Structures are given as C-alpha cells and as structure tokens.
Amino acid sequence: FDQELSRICKPKHTHSDVEHALIYIDLDHFKIINDSQGHHQGDLVLKDVAQLFKDNIEKEHLVCRIGGDEFAVILKNMNLLDAHLIAEGVCSAIEQHTFKSNEQSYTISCSIGLTQITANNNDPNECLKQADIALYIAKNLGRNLVHCYSKEDAHNNTLQTGLEWGHEIRQALQQNNIELHYQPIWDFKAEKVAYFEALLRLKHEGTLIYPNQFIPSLEMLNDTFLMDQCVIRNAIASVAKYPQLSQVAINLSAQSFLDERLLPLIESNLEKYNVPATRIIFEITESASINNIQATRKMIDKLNSLGCHFSIDDFGTGFSTFSYLKQLPAQHVKIDGSFVRDMLNDPIDLALVKAINDISRSLNKYSVAEYVENRELFTTLRDIGVDYGQGYFIARPVPVEKINDELEKIYQNKSIYQQ
Structure with missing residues (x-):
C-alpha cells in the first residue's frame, strides 16, 4: 500500500x-x-x-x-x-x-x-x-x-493533534517505553501497607507522560488493549522480581476488559514469571462494568477462578444502585475520590462514603478510599471503618526501585497514622 x-x-x-x-x-x-x-x-x-x-x-x-x-x-x-x-x-x-x-x-x-x-x-x-x-x-x-x-x-487542530499524538503513543507502547509507579495502599485496621496500585507513566523524549495526557488519544485509535498489555506484562514481571510488592492492583480499560485476548494474556504472564495469581488485583471502573453486567460478571468469575482478586474502581460515579454490587463477585469496592475529597465539608459526600462502606461490609467486600490527602481525612475514614486508604498523605507513587525507601519512610512515620 x-x-x-x-x-x-x-x-x-x-x-x-x-x-x-x-x-x-x-x-x-x-x-x-x-x-x-x-x-x-x-x-x-x-x-x-x-x-x-x-x-x-x-x-x-x-x-x-x-x-x-x-x-x-x-x-x-x-x-x-x-x-x-x-x-x-x-x-x-x-x-x-x-x-x-x-x-x-x-x-x-x-x-x-x-x-x-x-x-x-x-x-x-x-x-x-x-x-x-x-x-x-x-x-x-x-x-x-x-x-x-x-x-x-x-x-481542526484538536483532532489532528490527537491523532498524531495517538500514533506516537502507540509506537512508544510497542517499544515498551513505559514506567510503572507503585502507590502503597494502607490497611486502617492492621496499620500497615496492604498492597500497591500500579500507575502507568509513558516515557517520551526524556520526560514522563501521565495517563490523562495520552489515554484519550489511544481511545480515539481504539487501541487501549496495547496499553493494558504493556502494563500487565511489566507489573507481573515486577511482582516476580520484587517480593516487597506483596500484592499489586492493575487497572484495566473498558475496551480491554471484555477482549477475549485478555485472559490468555494474564495466564501466560503469570506462568512465565511464576507469580501466584493471588498477588494480582484487577480494577475496572464502575461506569465501564455496568455497560454489560453479565459479561462483566463472567470475566470477574474467570479472573477469580485463576486466583486473582477484583476491584470496582470509582464506585459512586456511575449512579448505579447498590444492588448492582450484589451481582459482581468483586472483593474490593473503591470509593470514588471526588466524594472522599470533600466529605469533611459536604454532608452528602460524607453520607455517601459511609453508605458505600456499610454496603460493602454487608456484602463481605473490602472498601478502599481514594484521595486521602490529609490527616483529617485519614482519621475520619479510619473512624468510619473504611478498610483501606490511598492518597498522598499516606504515600506517593514511586518507581519500583524506590519501593523499599518509601516503605521505610512510611513505617518510620507510622506514629502519625495512629494519632
């Protein structure tokens, strides 16, 4: 051609x-x-x-x-x-x-x-x-x-730039020019780091590019599976190499989640790197999961049968009923950060956080709060009874090589989480 x-x-x-x-x-x-x-x-x-x-x-x-x-x-x-x-x-x-x-x-x-x-x-x-x-x-x-x-x-500069940028991103992913950063997630009850979330950064011309800067262009090209493929491969390889990554959560895009290539990709990488499936948690947003709830449930069942855990991310933003959670065999429910961030000033947000936490507990699921940015939020979430917290007050995302330093810093400052 x-x-x-x-x-x-x-x-x-x-x-x-x-x-x-x-x-x-x-x-x-x-x-x-x-x-x-x-x-x-x-x-x-x-x-x-x-x-x-x-x-x-x-x-x-x-x-x-x-x-x-x-x-x-x-x-x-x-x-x-x-x-x-x-x-x-x-x-x-x-x-x-x-x-x-x-x-x-x-x-x-x-x-x-x-x-x-x-x-x-x-x-x-x-x-x-x-x-x-x-x-x-x-x-x-x-x-x-x-x-x-x-x-x-x-x-139409917006469209043209988006397409050109999308092709550059695709090339960078094909060349595996990515870097994963890992953010510790805190267990309020055990007072320790429970697991980590893998967060994607793209390496482009000597700088790190964040997801909000390139995912829309990839979606325009309908090529987010390539992105997820890179993240899954690199995250599982890191789990195998770094035992301190006890358990890692990996985000999946809506486009990739129901792709029939996903399960064989996960299985082959777990086998290649000899990683127990129980050390991997997969996350998909609430809005993506409710688009086809029957297919979502089947995929979660398949991932669970491997031994992987599953989390519903950004819960609360899709305005679905709580009964929706009963239909999905996920182990974790992640409370959307937009509710957590303002809950000290907005009684409605506070009520929503409490409600999501209560319904999660009644369904034997763990609740995870995002955007824990200060001590007041941390303390309130702990007192409410939320299981896990994630945010800059606890720890920032770091490259895998700096995980030990970050963990050491967290436990040296452990007293601030007990106040």
Missing part, C-alpha cells in the same frame, strides 16, 4: 489534469463482534467485508487492509465526485449486508474518510493524514457516513 501510494503521488502521475482519491474505512463497533462472538467469527466477517469491496470497487483500484478493522483504498484516475459515489456505495453495501454468526444474524456499518490526490496535494504522508482526519470526523458526526476532507478540516 505504502509503495503504491508513493508511486501515484509522484509528479509524473499527478499532472494538473490527473486526479486520484484515497479512502480510509473503519468498521463501526466491529469490536463488539470480536468480544461477543470471538476473533474467529470476526475474521469471517472481515472476509465478507473484503468480498463486498470486490463487488463494489473495480479491479484496477487497490484495496488494502491496514490493520484490525481498518482498510484503505486507492482509487486511480478518479475525480472527487466519482470517488465519493464509490465510497457511498461501499458504505451502503456494508450497511445493507446481513452477517451470520452461529445461527445469529446482525448488521454492521462503516465510517469512511476521503481525500483527493492531485498535483497540488501529492505528499503521501499528508494524504494519508487527511484521510485519517476525515475518517474520525465521519465517526464524530455519527458514523455510517462518508466525510470528504476539506481545508476547514485542516484547522
């Missing part, structure tokens, strides 16, 4: 009266098929899609699968209007086609970005970037449509 795109972009192939077009195609919500039916069925759907391309695009044009559920088509010697008609035809053909799986029938759609290749627009990288931007605008406009790149799109 790269060679052909470079070839037709050369000046001799793009005289003033010669036009080509590039379309970029992404299947909408294709991940649902992989997650619910398995990657084998997903591959069969991709073959059906490829056949639809053959039926709707003439042989002289080049159709390529770029990766996953993304395709690119080079339409040779074609003006923008005709290219748009072909793209619309592809979009319509996919929408109207019925895909069959295990006696089930369902439909999917696609989003398409289109750009023109001319004598004035013949840089291969720029054309690919334009088609990419047009594709994501098509998605943002509601999917199942074709968007043609225009000069106005060039001024």
